[in-house]
Amino acid sequence: MIDITEELAAFECIELPANTSVFQQGQACENYILVMEGCVKVFSRTATGRVNCAGQAYSDRQF
Numbered sequence: 001m002i003d004i005t006e007e008l009a010a011f012e013c014i015e016l017p018a019n020t021s022v023f024q025q026g027q028a029c030e031n032y033i034l035v036m037e038g039c040v041k042v043f044s045r046t047a048t049g050r051v052n053c054a055g056q057a058y059s060d061r062q063f
Contacts, residue, residue: 008034035059 006011011034016022022033022049033040035057 013036021028022040037059038062039058041056044052044054046052
């Protein structure tokens with residue numbers, strides 16, 4: 001396993017409450033998100049308004 005502790009020290013860590021929107025569909029990417037604990041769900045909306053779950057990411061706390 002790779003130890004990335006030193007690299008993580010350079011990141012700004014924030015905590016977000018459950019169900020917080022981090023960015024919106026079509027918005028330019030300004031930051032990368034590293035999930036340290038919990039999960040992130042990615043949703044997209046079609047032209048007709050249908051909401052699709054595009055993916056999920058979970059922290060496994062292995063670093």
